[in-house]
Amino acid sequence: MPAEIINGKELAQQLKDNMKEEVSKLREEGLIPHLTVVLIGDNPASKSYVKGKKKASAETGIASDIIELPESTSEEKLLTIITELNNNPAVHGILVQLPLPEHIAEQKVIEHIDPNKDVDGFHPVNIGRMITGKDTFLPCTPFGIVTMLKSKNITIAGQHVVIIGRSNIVGKPVGQLLLNENATVTYCHSKTKDLKEFTKMADILIVAVGKPNVINAAYIKPGAAVIDVGINRLENGSLTGDVDFDEAKDVASYITPVPRGVGPMTITMLLQNTIKAAKGLESQ
Ligand code: NDP
Numbered sequence: 001m002p003a004e005i006i007n008g009k010e011l012a013q014q015l016k017d018n019m020k021e022e023v024s025k026l027r028e029e030g031l032i033p034h035l036t037v038v039l040i041g042d043n044p045a046s047k048s049y050v051k052g053k054k055k056a057s058a059e060t061g062i063a064s065d066i067i068e069l070p071e072s073t074s075e076e077k078l079l080t081i082i083t084e085l086n087n088n089p090a091v092h093g094i095l096v097q098l099p100l101p102e103h104i105a106e107q108k109v110i111e112h113i114d115p116n117k118d119v120d121g122f123h124p125v126n127i128g129r130m131i132t133g134k135d136t137f138l139p140c141t142p143f144g145i146v147t148m149l150k151s152k153n154i155t156i157a158g159q160h161v162v163i164i165g166r167s168n169i170v171g172k173p174v175g176q177l178l179l180n181e182n183a184t185v186t187y188c189h190s191k192t193k194d195l196k197e198f199t200k201m202a203d204i205l206i207v208a209v210g211k212p213n214v215i216n217a218a219y220i221k222p223g224a225a226v227i228d229v230g231i232n233r234l235e236n237g238s239l240t241g242d243v244d245f246d247e248a249k250d251v252a253s254y255i256t257p258v259p260r261g262v263g264p265m266t267i268t269m270l271l272q273n274t275i276k277a278a279k280g281l282e283s284q
Contacts, residue, residue: 003226003252006148012264015147016060019271023061026278033278035064035093035119035270036085040078040104041071046097053095056267062274075104079112086114093119093274116281119273122169130173133180135282137273142174144265145206145227146181152254154204154225157182162198164188164215164242165208170229174206195219205252207242217247225254229262 023033035057039050050066057064067081078096085094094117100106110118115125121139129136138146149156161183165171175185188198199205199219207215208229220226230242241258249255256262 003249003255004152005249006152006227006254006256007260008144008148008256008262009260009264011148011151012268015268016056016271019060019062019268019275022275026275027061031278032090033062033093033275034091035062035095035274036067036091037064038067038069038078038081038085038094038096040069040073040097041101043099046099050097052267053270056271057274060271062271071101073101073104075108078104078109082109082112086112086117091117092277093117093270095120095270117277119270119277121173121273127173130180131176137276137281138177138269139169139173140266140269140273141170141229141262142177143269143272144262145174145229146177147269148227148256148262148265149204149225152225154254156204158184159203160184160186160201161204161206162186162188162202163206163208164192164195164199165206165210165229167208170208171206174208178204209242211242212240213244214242215248216244217251220248220251222251223253224251226252227256227262228258231258231263 037050037053039046054064054066085091094113096109098106110122113123115123118126119137121137126136130138156178161178163171163175166187166189175187179185186198188195196219200221202221202224204225205220206227210230212232226243226248228241228243232240234240239259245257
């Protein structure tokens with residue numbers, strides 16, 4: 001039997017519908033969740049992501065604005081703008097769109113954002129809160145992946161999760177979140193010897209590499225849940241994931257497609273974090 005497809009687009013829409021109701025209630029109480037996105041330069045991919053974030057915010061009633069700055073903006077100027085946003089009580093969530101121009105130190109910028117407004121969940125304080133299981137803003141892509149697994153009641157506790165990829169924004173945090181959910185977690189990366197040996201043991205296989213078809217049926221344990229995080233643009237302009245979907249769907253029990261998989265969930269979790277920021281973290 002072919003795998004059941006976890007449709008991220010549909011799930012994202014359901015979550016947005018629920019958020020719309022919640023935001024409407026908050027607005028009645030006088031609280032308008034507000035996201036400010038800072039965009040520097042003319043990177044077309046970044047521009048398109050930021051546009052998507054504004055559109056999704058509007059769909060749920062979250063107020064949002066974009067501060068667009070030229071490529072030549074100095075680090076000092078950017079830090080000053082972030083300080084102003086940190087001090088502005090009407091702004092609940094701050095997101096600086098990455099990547100930044102080379103003359104600006106990314107980590108310095110991330111660490112300058114008030115952790116209580118860090119809706120991307122990249123600030124070291126929030127990473128620490130996540131690792132210790134405290135209430136925090138979970139990084140959006142990993143948060144989306146866990147939400148997708150839970151939406152299908154896929155057992156996580158006691159399961160062997162194998163993650164390919166160890167980036168700070170996807171691989172590492174998704175492993176941590178699933179460890180918090182009592183999974184047994186194995187990380188693989190470009191230096192892993194015999195990748196297949198590990199992936200064949202996975203009850204849940206998460207692939208976040210950024211190379212098309214790096215995983216095919218031979219790497220997948222029959223009945224596994226396969227989450228494809230990769231977004232790769234082919235020469236013909238179409239998008240594809242890291243997993244050979246046509247092969248994998250005949251071996252796996254659940255699979256996420258690309259597009260309409262993890263991608264739409266990422267923005268949705270950003271909105272969820274913005275609402276959380278407006279309401280305040282439990283630890284505040
Ligand atoms: P990175 O490039 O930061 O990380 C890629 C990881 O894959 C690294 O850990 C690297 O290992 C590992 N890797 C590379 N080649 C191999 C290989 N042949 N075998 C095993 N491991 C390998 O990417 P990101 O984590 O930022 O993103 C991964 C993918 O997910 C990209 O396609 C990106 O576009 C997509 N993405 C999708 C999102 C969504 O919303 N759906 C959000 C964010 C990213 P090493 O560490 O040793 O170099």
